[in-house]
Amino acid sequence: MSDDLIQTIINDDRQRFLLDLEFVQTLANPQYLNFLAQRNYFKNPAFINYLKYLLYFKEDNYIKYVRYPQALYFLDLLQREQFRQELVNATYCRYIEDQQLLAWQRLQRRKNQLLNNATGLAASSSTTNNNNNNEAETPNTQNSTNAISTSTTTNNTQLR
């Protein structure tokens, strides 16, 4: 039964793409990466080839389906042997997870600061209001532009 399901998925291009998309996004989860490492999936050359194959999600046509762009950053890291070996270590994965959460919250604080500055200066004068609205908008568009063109560099700056 499951074999039939797998066969139907493989034969249907849409289902295959959905499967690839799901898997590549799960790579953003460091606990899952630890799980994969501990079960020696990273020692399988076919799996490593699959990870290399999944790099096609960085192209323009496919990147717009990725909801968790940090996954592409991890995908790049997973191409390196040393990173795959380090992932067996659970403390390392917890460290990655902590850094992810801290960066996640730091961006939220920065966003709130930008919004507060924009609203604070809006009360002073209309001209400065227009300028700061432009300033508050352009970082967002810049971030999304970077996300589409080079999401990994955005994640680099996020996780640093």
Added chain:
Amino acid sequence: MAEIVQNTNLGTRRKLDLLLQEMDTICREIISQLYNSSSSSTNTNLNTQTLIDMFIERQNYLSQQIQIVRQQQELERQLQIKRDEILKCDRALRCLQTYLLQAVQVLSSAVYQAREKLSNIRRAKTFPSETIIRYAHQLASCYSTVAPDNWQQGDIRRPYPTNIDMRRGLLGRISEQISQQQQQLSIQNSTINTATVVDMAVPQNTSSSYTAVTTAVRPPKHDTTSFASDIFSSINEETNHTNFSSSDTDSDDDL
């Protein structure tokens, strides 16, 4: 004495000192001559008269010099006022200089960052703004890059798909069906090893990469599989719909 008074190299104080010394000596001479006037007559009278003339002359010079002193005092006062003004201006200039240096630093960093941004813009691929905004909205709606405002410690939301999300998807459905199949087979024949069942399933896959994928998800820990699979399949249809809704609308865009 006239040369001394008109000498511009000598200071007023020196001139006054010299005048007073000469007047002092003349007075003493006059007084001594008057005191000794009894001894000699005509010589001393001439000398006394000359001395008195000289004394009067020096007194005039002295009064002139005192006028000059008053003028010079006034000038000194003016000079002091000007010096105070110069000090004030100097302080103001220093303040402005520090402001200028701070402004230069801020501007230089701002210009540098603006240049970096511009180079990024030049390097970046251009997309229609609607596409960018739609993608940004998608990313923001699942809180993948920026935390939600009310997030606290203990909140299960994460910037990556969690176990629950993974079990809802296609991978979870496949692994559920595999585990159901394994349970059924183990119930039917308890001697068959589950490893061999998995091994038999392996060659039927067209690519070996999918073996790793289908068995990669952890089997669920709960027993109500039939109830859960109904829920998961319904949610999977929703995710399919949402995953491909963007593609349906994006295909209409001119990219």
